[in-house]
Amino acid sequence: xxxxxxxxxxxxxxxxxxxxxxxxxxxxxxxxxxxxxxxxxxxxxxxxxxxxxxxxxxxxxxxxxxxxxxxxxxxxxxxxxxxxxxxxxxxxxxxxxxxxxxxxxxxxxxxxxxxxxxxxxxxxxxxxxxxxxxxxxxxxxxxxxxxxxxxxxxxxxxxxxxxxxxxxxxxxxxxxxxxxxxxxxxxxxxxxxxxxxxxxxxxxxxxxxxxxxxxxxxxxxxxxxxxxxxxxxxxxxxxxxxxxxxxxxxxxxxxxxxxxxxxxxxxxxxxxxxxxxxxxxxxxxxxxxxxxxxxxxxxxxxxxxxxxxxxxxxxxxxxxxxxxxxxxxxxxxxxxxxxxxxxxxxxxxxxxxxxxxxxxxxxxxxxxxxxxxxxxxxxxxxxxxxxxxxxxxxxxxxxxxxxxxxxxxxxxxxxxxxxxxxxxxxxxxxxxxxxxxxxxxxxxxxxxxxxxxxxxxxxxxxxxxx
Amino acid sequence: xxxxxxxxxxxxxxxxxxxxxxxxxxxxxxxxxxxxxxxxxxxxxxxxxxxxxxxxxxxxxxxxxxxxxxxxxxxxxxxxxxxxxxxxxxxxxxxxxxxxxxxxxxxxxxxxxxxxxxxxxxxxxxxxxxxxxxxxxxxxxxxxxxxxxxxxxxxxxxxxxxxxxxxxxxxxxxxxxxxxxxxxxxxxxxxxxxxxxxxxxxxxxxxxxxxxxxxxxxxxxxxxxxxxxxxxxxxxxxxxxxxxxxxxxxxxxxxxxxxxxxxxxxxxxxxxxxxxxxxxxxxxxxxxxxxxxxxxxxxxxxxxxxxxxxxxxxxxxxxxxxxxxxxxxxxxxxxxxxxxxxxxxxxxxxxxxxxxxxxxxxxxxxxxxxxxxxxxxxxxxxxxxxxxxxx
Numbered sequence: 001x002x003x004x005x006x007x008x009x010x011x012x013x014x015x016x017x018x019x020x021x022x023x024x025x026x027x028x029x030x031x032x033x034x035x036x037x038x039x040x041x042x043x044x045x046x047x048x049x050x051x052x053x054x055x056x057x058x059x060x061x062x063x064x065x066x067x068x069x070x071x072x073x074x075x076x077x078x079x080x081x082x083x084x085x086x087x088x089x090x091x092x093x094x095x096x097x098x099x100x101x102x103x104x105x106x107x108x109x110x111x112x113x114x115x116x117x118x119x120x121x122x123x124x125x126x127x128x129x130x131x132x133x134x135x136x137x138x139x140x141x142x143x144x145x146x147x148x149x150x151x152x153x154x155x156x157x158x159x160x161x162x163x164x165x166x167x168x169x170x171x172x173x174x175x176x177x178x179x180x181x182x183x184x185x186x187x188x189x190x191x192x193x194x195x196x197x198x199x200x201x202x203x204x205x206x207x208x209x210x211x212x213x214x215x216x217x218x219x220x221x222x223x224x225x226x227x228x229x230x231x232x233x234x235x236x237x238x239x240x241x242x243x244x245x246x247x248x249x250x251x252x253x254x255x256x257x258x259x260x261x262x263x264x265x266x267x268x269x270x271x272x273x274x275x276x277x278x279x280x281x282x283x284x285x286x287x288x289x290x291x292x293x294x295x296x297x298x299x300x301x302x303x304x305x306x307x308x309x310x311x312x313x314x315x316x317x318x319x320x321x322x323x324x325x326x327x328x329x330x331x332x333x334x335x336x337x338x339x340x341x342x343x344x345x346x347x348x349x350x351x352x353x354x355x356x357x358x359x360x361x362x363x364x365x366x367x368x369x370x371x372x373x374x375x376x377x378x379x380x381x382x383x384x385x386x387x388x389x390x391x392x393x394x395x396x397x398x399x400x401x402x403x404x405x406x407x408x409x410x411x412x413x414x415x416x417x418x419x420x421x422x423x424x425x426x427x428x429x430x431x432x433x434x435x436x437x438x439x440x441x442x443x444x445x446x447x448x449x450x451x452x453x454x455x456x457x458x459x460x461x462x463x464x465x466x
Numbered sequence: 467x468x469x470x471x472x473x474x475x476x477x478x479x480x481x482x483x484x485x486x487x488x489x490x491x492x493x494x495x496x497x498x499x500x501x502x503x504x505x506x507x508x509x510x511x512x513x514x515x516x517x518x519x520x521x522x523x524x525x526x527x528x529x530x531x532x533x534x535x536x537x538x539x540x541x542x543x544x545x546x547x548x549x550x551x552x553x554x555x556x557x558x559x560x561x562x563x564x565x566x567x568x569x570x571x572x573x574x575x576x577x578x579x580x581x582x583x584x585x586x587x588x589x590x591x592x593x594x595x596x597x598x599x600x601x602x603x604x605x606x607x608x609x610x611x612x613x614x615x616x617x618x619x620x621x622x623x624x625x626x627x628x629x630x631x632x633x634x635x636x637x638x639x640x641x642x643x644x645x646x647x648x649x650x651x652x653x654x655x656x657x658x659x660x661x662x663x664x665x666x667x668x669x670x671x672x673x674x675x676x677x678x679x680x681x682x683x684x685x686x687x688x689x690x691x692x693x694x695x696x697x698x699x700x701x702x703x704x705x706x707x708x709x710x711x712x713x714x715x716x717x718x719x720x721x722x723x724x725x726x727x728x729x730x731x732x733x734x735x736x737x738x739x740x741x742x743x744x745x746x747x748x749x750x751x752x753x754x755x756x757x758x759x760x761x762x763x764x765x766x767x768x769x770x771x772x773x774x775x776x777x778x779x780x781x782x783x784x785x786x787x788x789x790x791x792x793x794x795x796x797x798x799x800x801x802x803x804x805x806x807x808x809x810x811x812x813x814x815x816x817x818x819x820x821x822x823x824x825x826x827x828x829x830x831x832x833x834x835x836x837x838x839x840x841x842x843x844x845x846x847x848x849x850x851x852x853x854x855x856x857x
Contacts, residue, residue: 333791333812336779336780337779337810338810340549340792340808341549341550341810342551343549344548344549344550344551344552344808345549345551345555347528347531347532347548347549347552348524348549348552348556348558349556350527351524351525351526351527351528351531351556352524352555362781363780363781364780
């Protein structure tokens with residue numbers, strides 16, 4: 001593991017450096033650790049760090065947020081500048097050790113380099129000075145004179161998931177813009193990306209980076225987690241529902257869960273153009289179809305089953321093309337087995353006469369299934385596309401209502417009136433907060449402010465009660 | 467040498483009355499368990515395939531819709547395999563499912579759909595159980611005091627392992643044989659007392675258990691600071707896996723723990739591998755007198771009415787013997803469902819044996835250990851397990 005200090009000219013081997021840091025902290029009772037990135041070569045965990053050390057470390061790190069208080073204007077100016085520059089470097093993969101980071105990510109995530117480059121670049125494409133400035137202005141205006149204002153927390157604890165590298169990035173950037181000290185606990189499965197991003201940020205502005213810290217320790221090191229939670233941070237967690245339940249028990253109301261969600265698409269069979277299918281296929285192949293912003297199902301509105309079948313033929317062709325451009329990852333045996341079992345389910349169901357059409361290449365790189373079904377939950381990811389026949393837009397709405405707590409985003413190509421109905425109907429549902437509606441091809445790069453639609457995230461970042 | 471293909475062409479008249487099941491039952495009941503005759507197996511497998519093609523409408527469609535369609539394989543390994551997942555969605559039976567005398571369900575978490583295996587009769591299933599069990603687990607005696615730390619049919623009517631354990635109790639257990647596992651709890655105190663009494667009487671016992679329950683049992687013994695030495699010739703059979711979701715226990719570690727807790731020599735520690743979708747079992751056994759003997763630990767032997775292929779997870783094409791892949795099992799005892807099953811389990815396969823390499827880790831948690839885990843979970847500290855096998 002590596003540690004980067006304010007004046008460090010280069011990265012140093014972690015364990016020794018971390019000990020130095022801890023000792024230094026003990027001696028001086030204060031320190032300026034900017035962050036402790038995970039290593040590029042040999043990840044270590046923090047099992048060797050005692051809870052007492054971590055507590056001391058975090059006490060030094062925890063401090064009042066800047067928010068919109070004293071010095072906010074200058075902080076925000078510098079933060080925007082630093083993040084904008086860091087984002088451009090990552091968008092183009094032009095930063096020191098970019099190839100090394102990519103190789104490590106490829107090893108950990110089993111995604112192909114082209115997919116990783118593009119998927120991660122998408123994270124950064126929306127992190128621009130303009131978007132960040134507009135977001136901060138919007139909050140400033142909303143807060144002005146609002147009696148519901150509340151102080152920003154002195155510490156945020158972000159627990160990142162391992163399946164989608166950089167999924168916590170937008171959280172981190174927004175916390176950083178507000179000067180909220182944030183500790184990110186990266187997943188052991190993918191501990192490299194966030195620390196590497198923080199290195200780039202520190203190269204732009206070390207002071208801005210000083211309020212961000214990235215660590216890893218295994219889930220089993222409960223003392224370490226308890227030490228951080230004892231400081232009563234706002235806990236932001238990304239992961240599956242089991243993880244959220246476990247954390248809920250530990251953190252109670254402090255937890256802001258970003259649990260298991262998925263995205264979907266809605267199109268009309270008779271108006272869908274090849275371009276639309278290419279855009280949807282792009283949404284599917286990014287991150288190999290994993291993650292909450294990946295569509296798991298395309299709801300196809302069609303008068304006849306034959307139209308859905310024909311669309312499936314086209315979609316299979318398009319997906320095969322996109323697969324050449326964005327090669328599938330070197331998936332594990334377990335993941336391939338999952339795909340094969342999933343295909344087996346559809347083959348069996350087709351054998352009992354269900355309306356099912358299945359397209360697949362000789363390998364597991366992609367699968368297209370067209371079916372008459374209303375279950376959106378049978379999700380596999382890994383470029384497995386389900387085209388579900390919906391006889392009308394009303395039917396789509398009925399189906400969607402069953403998944404109101406699960407849907408993260410919708411890529412739609414529908415008529416204006418339908419769009420209005422969709423927005424209105426979803427608005428009436430509590431869980432609309434956190435949902436994004438966009439065009440096909442845009443699912444993986446939502447606007448910078450989109451997370452503000454999540455109630456809890458809104459309250460945290462706006463420092464207001466809804 | 468008999469040409470199996472020409473012989474088959476005489477027998478294969480596609481008569482609607484042709485039924486290979488008597489020949490298969492005879493094969494199961496009489497075959498030398500150490501003799502793996504390729505031609506005879508191939509012949510019976512192709513006969514059974516045709517029977518299933520004719521009588522199992524879902525499987526027939528499945529084969530016809532395969533790409534390319536497979537309705538006339540020439541070798542057993544060309545017979546199309548259905549995935550274990552298929553059992554969750556469709557009835558795979560050569561008879562109307564409502565006429566089933568038994569329906570065994572796969573276990574799983576509440577969010578998962580259970581697979582169902584329909585049985586028109588249990589003769590094949592029980593014949594397969596008894597022949598393999600006697601040969602690999604009880605070659606040296608007729609009856610033994612059996613103590614079950616796993617499901618039995620009385621309490622778990624839809625568990626295939628439950629039916630197997632009850633069959634074994636009936637056929638091979640002494641009158642005092644009993645179970646210590648109910649849908650409510652694992653009765654460890656009673657179990658300890660029974661074992662201690664057997665020890666006093668120097669009466670050998672046979673503990674048959676899910677791996678998860680054995681772990682619970684050993685945890686409890688450890689908590690009490692006790693060991694439970696078993697009388698000479700006692701043995702332990704576990705099934706259902708022991709790979710922890712929160713803590714992993716290797717097979718070697720598990721066996722060491724068993725040896726320490728129960729003071730049983732390694733050759734009396736047996737393991738069984740099967741699953742709800744099958745009718746036959748594979749055994750890991752070093753007992754003297756077992757038909758086949760492994761040259762290293764971890765090898766499980768199949769009966770001659772079964773074959774296993776490891777297939778490439780990417781293409782599902784068969785791999786050469788000894789290469790690691792997803793296991794595809796051909797079980798002639800599955801007479802009234804589907805003989806060829808594509809599993810999620812990883813391993814190496816040879817003509818008469820396999821070596822498991824674990825379940826594909828992304829696979830759903832399933833199997834008997836999971837069933838027992840769910841029950842033990844009620845009110846007790848849990849060490850979760852991912853089964854490597856299930857029954």
